[in-house]
Amino acid sequence: MGKLEIENFEEFRKLEGKQLPESDWMIVTQEMINDFAKATGDFQWIHVDLEKAKKHSPFKKPVAHGFMSVSLLSKMLGDSIQVKSAQMGVNYGLNKVRFPNPVLVDSRLRLVCRISKIENYGDTGLKVTWNCTVEIEGSEKPACVAEFLSLMFE
Numbered sequence: 607m608g609k610l611e612i613e614n615f616e617e618f619r620k621l622e623g624k625q626l627p628e629s630d631w632m633i634v635t636q637e638m639i640n641d642f643a644k645a646t647g648d649f650q651w652i653h654v655d656l657e658k659a660k661k662h663s664p665f666k667k668p669v670a671h672g673f674m675s676v677s678l679l680s681k682m683l684g685d686s687i688q689v690k691s692a693q694m695g696v697n698y699g700l701n702k703v704r705f706p707n708p709v710l711v712d713s714r715l716r717l718v719c720r721i722s723k724i725e726n727y728g729d730t731g732l733k734v735t736w737n738c739t740v741e742i743e744g745s746e747k748p749a750c751v752a753e754f755l756s757l758m759f760e
Contacts, residue, residue, distance in 0.1 A: 609686060609688055610627055611690060613689075613691065614760070621721050622722075631714040632715055639674065646671070652669050653668055668710070679740070680756075682738075686719065697754075699755045706748055706749075707742060708749075709742060715749060716740070717738060730759050731757050
């Protein structure tokens with residue numbers, strides 16, 4: 607599915623309470639998992655040791671970090687929607703996060719998201735509450751469910 611392009615904040619506000627189109631699928635590779643481990647210093651074997659994972663993990667393959675799933679929200683949202691008049695956007699935080707299902711290496715993920723609230727923020731900004739679900743292809747349980755907050759400025 608293509609990116610939803612919105613002209614300005616006035617048009618964007620009309621999406622409050624609405625579900626966005628599903629994002630495209632993306633593959634979580636071992637290289638991505640290794641890079642995340644390097645960035646965070648979390649080298650637990652379940653993520654980066656393929657041989658040990660084959661022998662000792664109940665999943666028989668490496669698993670992505672839970673925090674990697676939530677860190678993909680910004681990218682997946684950016685791939686899904688663009689507000690053309692926005693000059694910048696920043697992460698504001700998370701109210702709720704859960705990781706109901708592990709993400710095995712080479713899994714395909716996509717974002718399903720609803721905009722639950724849009725509020726004014728300062729003179730030229732908006733605070734947006736996104737209800738996000740990161741789905742795993744072929745799995746009933748999602749990888750991540752999060753109430754994600756961001757700021758956008760015109």
